[in-house]
Amino acid sequence: MAQREKRLTKRERKALTPGNHQHQAQHIHCISCGRHLDPEEFEGIPPNAIVITCQHGSRFPACAACEVDARARVAEHDRTGQPPRTAGAWH
Numbered sequence: 350m351a352q353r354e355k356r357l358t359k360r361e362r363k364a365l366t367p368g369n370h371q372h373q374a375q376h377i378h379c380i381s382c383g384r385h386l387d388p389e390e391f392e393g394i395p396p397n398a399i400v401i402t403c404q405h406g407s408r409f410p411a412c413a414a415c416e417v418d419a420r421a422r423v424a425e426h427d428r429t430g431q432p433p434r435t436a437g438a439w440h
Contacts, residue, residue, distance in 0.1 A: 380422055381415035383436035403427050 357365070377386040379398070390398035391410075401409045401419055404427045411419030426433035 377410045378436075378438040379412045379415055379419070380409045380433055380435045381411050381419040383438045384412055385438070385440045386410055386412065403433075409433060 377388070377398075378384065379386055380401075386398045390396065391400065395413065397413050399411055399413055399416060399419075401411055401416075401423045403409065403423050409419065409423055422433045422435075425431075
């Protein structure tokens, strides 16, 4: 009797689906207000977006206008060890 071919798991099939990871890498939202941020906004002079790094080395994007609140959220994350409170994403 012949054995069946090995089937991929759901996780393996999902990993092979094109487009899932490339889109996620370029999809950035402010942790304070949830606004969609384009990569070009981080490069302007002055920049319209910044990246805040916590004590653990994780990086969190934020609008330049939301910098004070975003830094407070990251400071709370550093103090408590909990994931930072993030705003819901919007476009």
